[in-house]
Amino acid sequence: MQISVIIPLLNEEQSLAELYNWIAKVMRSNSFSYEIIFIDDGSTDGSWKTIAAIADKDKAVKGIKFNRNYGKSQALHAGFLKAEGDVVITMDADLQDNPDEIPELYKMIAEEQYQLVSGWKKKRYDSVLAKNLPSKLFNAAARKTSGLKLHDFNCGLKAYNKAVVKNIDVYGEMHRYIPVLAKNAGFYRIxxxxVQHQARKYGKTKFGAERFIFGFLDLLTIWFLSKFGRRPMHLFGSLGVLMFIIGFFTAGFVGFSKLYKMYHNEPNILVALNPWFYIALTVMIIGSQLFLAGFVGELILRSKRDKERYLITKTTENY
Structure with missing residues (x-):
């Protein structure tokens, strides 16, 4: 069985050679058949030059370069498309993930028949306020909404059965919740x-505080898609019909009340001056809009077409 190691990166020139040598040493010492795929996500330093030099020396190394920075999810998507291994390992390029973990991760996929193994950096070397505390909050929210009992959804070090990476769609910033995407796709052996976490040796982190806001929004997106992604009419249509019925009967009550008071010569006000008339009208309009949103969602779902979300400018000759 072959192993594919996928490494997305952005401006990691200093760490690439050391990381490659470390991975190659682990692979050769365990007699693994392997490929290493570097995805340069629009680096502005000498990262691509280093990748090209390594690929010239070792035909097991392959490189993909984006024309600009598209994000980690797009880089992983490109790597998943190109991976040929039966077991796929992902890791970050900053040397904080330990390649010595690869043999055990491989064993858990190839021999123990897990479909996805997510790394858990129990002991971290990141700032407590900047990363540790927010990560704990997001992981707790992800566990609650997904039902997966994982401690670290966003760990870059993961192992996959080939079928998983070929059947999940990692887009936007969804790389944080790949285990949830895998579960939603029907892969339950997770x-x-x-795993060992190491302090950053070169450079600085590429992720700012905004990633936690985006992470929360992505979590809401995943929850919605997992519940209603294949049936948007069930949510929007149901809410729309319910609101329309409520508005319709409210408007009917306003009209009936007007007629009743007119018949009995009781003091009455114009319907146009009754606030409940406008409330009912607003509720019916919103209900109609929700219903139409569900209908349009169903149409889009049935007519969507695959489209590349990034532009590759270069690859190594190994591709």
């Missing part, structure tokens, strides 16, 4: 492994 577990985690405690």
């Amino acid at each position: 577990t985690e492994k405690e």
Whole structure:
């Protein structure tokens, strides 16, 4: 069985050679058949030059370069498309993920028949306020909404059965919740492994505080898609019909009340001056809009077409 190691990166020139040598040493010492795929996500330093030099020396190394920075999810998407291995390992390029974990991760996929193994950095070397505390909050929210009992959804070090990476669509910023995407796609043999986390040796992190806002929004998106992604009419249509019925009967009550008071010569006000008339009208309009949103969602779902979300400018000759 072959192993594909996918490494998305952005401006990691200093760490690439060391990371490659470390991975190659692990692979050769375990007699693994392997490929290493570097995805340069629009680096502005000498990262691509380093990748090209490594690929010239080792035909097991392959490189993909984006024309600009598209994000980690797009880089992983490109790597998943190109991966040929039966077991796929993803890791970050900053040397914070330990390649010595690869043999055990491989064993859990190839021998223990797990479909996805997510790394768990139990002991971290990141700032407590900047990363640790927000990560704990997001992981808790992800566990609650997904039902997956994982401690670290966003760990870059993961192992996959080939079928998983070929059947999930990683887009936007969804790389944080790949285990949830896998579960939603029908892959339920998911577990985690405690892995060693190392302090950053070169450069600085590429992620700012805004990632936590985006992470929360992405979590809401995943929850919605997992519940109603294949049946938007069930949500929007149901809410729309319910609101329209409420508005319709409210308007009917306003009209009936007007007629009743007119018949009995009781003091009455114009319908146009009754606030409940406008409330009913607003509720019916919103209900109609929700119903139409569900209908349009169903049409889009049935007519969507695959489209590349990034532009590749270069690849190494190994591709």
